[in-house]
Amino acid sequence: MRDLARAVNLQGGSLYAHIDSKEELLFELVNRAAARFIAMAEAVPPTLTIRERLERLVEGHLEVIAEELGSATVFFHEWKFLSPALQAKVKALRDRYQAYWLEVIGEGVRRGELEVEDVHTATLFVLSALNWTYQWYRPGGRLSLEGLSRQYAQLILAALRAK
Amino acid sequence: MRDLARAVNLQGGSLYAHIDSKEELLFELVNRAAARFIAMAEAVPPTLTIRERLERLVEGHLEVIAEELGSATVFFHEWKFLSPALQAKVKALRDRYQAYWLEVIGEGVRRGELEVEDVHTATLFVLSALNWTYQWYRPGGRLSLEGLSRQYAQLILAALRAK
DNA sequence: CAAGGTGCCTAACAAACGTTCGGAAGAACC
DNA sequence: GGTTCTTCCGAACGTTTGTTAGGCACCTTG
Numbered sequence: 050m051r052d053l054a055r056a057v058n059l060q061g062g063s064l065y066a067h068i069d070s071k072e073e074l075l076f077e078l079v080n081r082a083a084a085r086f087i088a089m090a091e092a093v094p095p096t097l098t099i100r101e102r103l104e105r106l107v108e109g110h111l112e113v114i115a116e117e118l119g120s121a122t123v124f125f126h127e128w129k130f131l132s133p134a135l136q137a138k139v140k141a142l143r144d145r146y147q148a149y150w151l152e153v154i155g156e157g158v159r160r161g162e163l164e165v166e167d168v169h170t171a172t173l174f175v176l177s178a179l180n181w182t183y184q185w186y187r188p189g190g191r192l193s194l195e196g197l198s199r200q201y202a203q204l205i206l207a208a209l210r211a212k
Numbered sequence: 213m214r215d216l217a218r219a220v221n222l223q224g225g226s227l228y229a230h231i232d233s234k235e236e237l238l239f240e241l242v243n244r245a246a247a248r249f250i251a252m253a254e255a256v257p258p259t260l261t262i263r264e265r266l267e268r269l270v271e272g273h274l275e276v277i278a279e280e281l282g283s284a285t286v287f288f289h290e291w292k293f294l295s296p297a298l299q300a301k302v303k304a305l306r307d308r309y310q311a312y313w314l315e316v317i318g319e320g321v322r323r324g325e326l327e328v329e330d331v332h333t334a335t336l337f338v339l340s341a342l343n344w345t346y347q348w349y350r351p352g353g354r355l356s357l358e359g360l361s362r363q364y365a366q367l368i369l370a371a372l373r374a375k
Numbered sequence: 376c377a378a379g380g381t382g383c384c385t386a387a388c389a390a391a392c393g394t395t396c397g398g399a400a401g402a403a404c405c
Numbered sequence: 406g407g408t409t410c411t412t413c414c415g416a417a418c419g420t421t422t423g424t425t426a427g428g429c430a431c432c433t434t435g
Binding site: 222223225226229230 | 411412413414415416417
Binding site for chain 3: 059060062063066067
């Protein structure tokens with residue numbers, strides 16, 4: 050907390066004029082990150098083809114991670130340290146986001162545009178590959194965000210056997 | 213440290229009859245996990261087909277994660293908190309493991325059995341998908357380890373456009 | 376101008392942290 | 406049989422942790 054305070058030019062105790070607890074702060078951060086993922090996903094028009102929707106989702110997901118690498122790291126790691134009540138709230142958002150992906154992939158399979166053995170496992174596979182990028186992707190690195198998005202979309206569409 | 217001590221029926225201070233520091237303990241754990249991944253990979257006979265080698269690597273990777281979910285979690289998260297010197301040692305092992313995967317995938321591409329735009333990105337993609345499983349896979353869950361391995365191998369081979 | 380509110384400080388709190396130390400009890404070795 | 410070694414305890418150390426409290430300076434509002 051004293052580190053956070055210093056980062057905004059305050060003394061440790063002064064933070065508590067603005068927040069109630071460290072946990073509230075953590076929740077706020079994690080919650081905002083989750084909300085960004087959902088907002089991104091729900092902004093993708095369902096009228097597009099499955100392929101296009103997936104491409105947009107991949108790009109959007111990687112964009113959110115890239116734009117706030119710091120928050121993303123906290124988002125993926127520290128939500129476990131929230132109280133059960135707050136943890137449940139975050140989990141609800143996460144599930145909603147995952148359900149969105151599942152829905153898109155499921156719809157693709159139903160239309161015969163994708164082909165996977167199990168939609169649930171396939172969804173987890175895709176999100177796993179995307180989530181882990183926060184571990185190694187660094188803006189300004191060898192790979193641009195656009196390049197990464199394009200290649201990842203390609204790999205994911207191939208994995209889902211897109212026609 | 214007091215928690216760790218209690219887990220082996222000792223008092224906090226008594227641990228220090230056996231170890232030098234908390235960091236040494238963390239390094240030991242992280243190092244062993246890394247070694248397990250490498251040992252698994254290097255036990256896969258290079259005489260097999262590319263497809264078989266990848267299937268074995270996928271299964272092996274998921275097995276290591278599943279067998280020590282706790283260690284895996286620490287391995288993936290806490291290595292960042294080691295001193296630069298120890299961090300470098302771990303990083304060397306991790307790079308060696310990644311290089312092994314890169315070599316197999318690269319060889320597959322060279323032989324025309326796989327087809328990817330960039331071998332390096334494809335390797336990161338595959339390892340990303342595999343690594344993240346520690347976040348959600350739980351033994352005894354909906355999906356058996358065998359089922360998961362088989363499906364993941366299938367998804368990965370499709371992503372790499374295996375012939 | 377008085378009154379209240381806001382924003383921040385310094386100081387302190389209790390608890391938890393990693394670690395050290397002296398000593399006690401038992402096992403192993405000459 | 407005495408000595409050394411090992412294993413562990415209990416207590417303490419200095420630091421860091423999240424958080425609270427009292428007070429000062431400033432701004433806003435009646």
